[in-house]
Amino acid sequence: MTETYLTQPIDEESVRAVSDAGLRMTLVDTADVAAFDEWIRADFRGFLGEHPKPEALAEARGYLGDRRTTAVYDDAIPSAASPIGTVNSWVAPLTVPGGGTVPGWAISSVTVAPTHRRHGVATALLGGELRAAKAIGVPVAILTVSESVIYGRWGFGPATFASEWRVDTKRVRWAGPPTGGHLSFTDPASYRESGYRVLDRVMAGRAGEIAMTPYLADRLLGPLKGNPDEDKYRLVRYDSPAGEPEGFVSYVVKGDDDFVKHTVEINYLAAATDEALTALWRFLLELDLVSEVHIMTRGVDEPLPFLVSDVRGAHLASVEDHLWVRILDLPAALTARTYERDGEIVLDVTDTLGLAGGRYRLSVSGGTARVEETTDAPDVTLPVSSLGSVYLGHDAARGLAIAGKIEGDTDALDRLFRTAVPPRLSTWF
Numbered sequence: 307m308t309e310t311y312l313t314q315p316i317d318e319e320s321v322r323a324v325s326d327a328g329l330r331m332t333l334v335d336t337a338d339v340a341a342f343d344e345w346i347r348a349d350f351r352g353f354l355g356e357h358p359k360p361e362a363l364a365e366a367r368g369y370l371g372d373r374r375t376t377a378v379y380d381d382a383i384p385s386a387a388s389p390i391g392t393v394n395s396w397v398a399p400l401t402v403p404g405g406g407t408v409p410g411w412a413i414s415s416v417t418v419a420p421t422h423r424r425h426g427v428a429t430a431l432l433g434g435e436l437r438a439a440k441a442i443g444v445p446v447a448i449l450t451v452s453e454s455v456i457y458g459r460w461g462f463g464p465a466t467f468a469s470e471w472r473v474d475t476k477r478v479r480w481a482g483p484p485t486g487g488h489l490s491f492t493d494p495a496s497y498r499e500s501g502y503r504v505l506d507r508v509m510a511g512r513a514g515e516i517a518m519t520p521y522l523a524d525r526l527l528g529p530l531k532g533n534p535d536e537d538k539y540r541l542v543r544y545d546s547p548a549g550e551p552e553g554f555v556s557y558v559v560k561g562d563d564d565f566v567k568h569t570v571e572i573n574y575l576a577a578a579t580d581e582a583l584t585a586l587w588r589f590l591l592e593l594d595l596v597s598e599v600h601i602m603t604r605g606v607d608e609p610l611p612f613l614v615s616d617v618r619g620a621h622l623a624s625v626e627d628h629l630w631v632r633i634l635d636l637p638a639a640l641t642a643r644t645y646e647r648d649g650e651i652v653l654d655v656t657d658t659l660g661l662a663g664g665r666y667r668l669s670v671s672g673g674t675a676r677v678e679e680t681t682d683a684p685d686v687t688l689p690v691s692s693l694g695s696v697y698l699g700h701d702a703a704r705g706l707a708i709a710g711k712i713e714g715d716t717d718a719l720d721r722l723f724r725t726a727v728p729p730r731l732s733t734w735f
């Protein structure tokens with residue numbers, strides 16, 4: 307499965323859909339430097355990025371060449387070699403409740419040129435991705451989104467939420483436990499191997515996180531080529547008292563007119579243990595010449611308020627949807643995770659794309675699920691997007707029921723699916 311995503315042919319239904327509009331959809335040979343560079347340029351443009359310099363193109367080619375890469379071309383325009391639509395994908399292990407993983411069809415780089423927007427190109431790209439994933443038996447599709455209004459129509463539901471914090475470090479004092487271990491400055495090149503090990507533990511440790519690739523991991527350790535703050539990055543590692551790498555923080559310090567009031571913009575804080583988390587937070591909150599620490603994409607259970615002397619000094623700036631999940635194979639997805647309570651429920655799942663709908667009995671015994679098709683009356687009826695939203699254990703069922711997006715015995719569904727520790731995705735992909 308993890309290799310066949312590259313060889314699975316392009317989805318003919320999508321090829322036909324765009325060709326009716328005079329466009330051509332094809333897989334891109336990422337070994338073809340000229341074609342791949344055009345694709346990368348179109349991707350940068352789609353996300354309002356700069357014109358990538360040669361070193362940024364080379365870096366992107368090196369990192370992204372093993373993704374399934376799709377382009378849509380308009381052969382009728384003078385710049386026909388430049389795609390007007392892009393998407394790429396790969397199969398990423400997604401951590402699920404209980405600590406296991408489910409193969410996730412990770413979708414990224416969805417762009418349509420503003421010259422060709424709202425003519426159904428993204429619809430063709432997304433449909434193609436979902437059908438290709440389904441064809442090779444990947445149970446769920448996953449993505450992070452630029453705008454939350456886009457993906458519900460294709461059966462995705464928000465499954466993890468991310469918090470953003472601004473800490474007034476002149477206002478708070480450390481109120482967490484004593485911290486130990488060793489902190490030291492390092493750099494991405496010499497720390498890479500240890501950093502990867504730390505990230506593997508972080509990603510395996512929480513439902514909602516995905517397995518790293520070198521591209522995803524290196525972005526967390528330091529800046530990629532062309533990052534405007536490239537020269538200002540700092541990397542601090544935490545090693546346990548026994549010398550085991552257990553965490554790191556990469557960050558940039560931004561200046562202010564007042565030299566004692568800099569802002570620390572955290573790129574990523576990785577903590578494989580609570581000791582690493584508290585030591586790194588304490589380090590950040592006690593930095594001299596700094597008045598604010600800003601961090602994004604933390605979990606909804608980030609313990610910051612409890613680590614400071616003044617709860618309101620750690621300001622929760624926002625909570626937003628982050629990982630979106632689209633169930634493609636209900637029995638495979640639901641049996642991949644474990645459950646914290648036993649029980650039984652009949653789910654009637656509707657899916658307008660016809661990929662994962664049906665009526666199933668979910669029986670949980672000893673935390674392990676069995677799923678079988680049934681014709682019995684349903685306890686709960688819900689669209690596949692709502693199932694995606696509760697799949698990883700997030701506390702979404704009651705809200706969805708109030709919104710009319712889950713009908714029936716919502717409490718029974720909630721009791722089965724929700725987990726004590728909320729799911730989290732702490733990075734973008």
Ligand SMILES: CC(C)(COP(=O)(O)OP(=O)(O)OC[C@H]1O[C@@H](n2cnc3c(N)ncnc32)[C@H](O)[C@@H]1OP(=O)(O)O)[C@@H](O)C(=O)NCCC(=O)NCCS
Nearest residue numbers: 352416417418423424425426427428429450451452453455
């Ligand atoms: C988002 C994007 C890929 C959509 O491409 P597109 O080809 O215009 O999308 P489609 O024509 O297939 O639109 C399908 C439907 O989604 C809606 N839609 C698409 N993008 C939308 C957006 N940004 N906001 C609201 N609705 C949107 C369309 O109105 C259409 O709705 P309908 O089916 O009810 O008519 C494109 O606008 C884009 O590249 N945006 C900038 C990059 C980006 O944000 N990408 C998403 C990364 S997660």
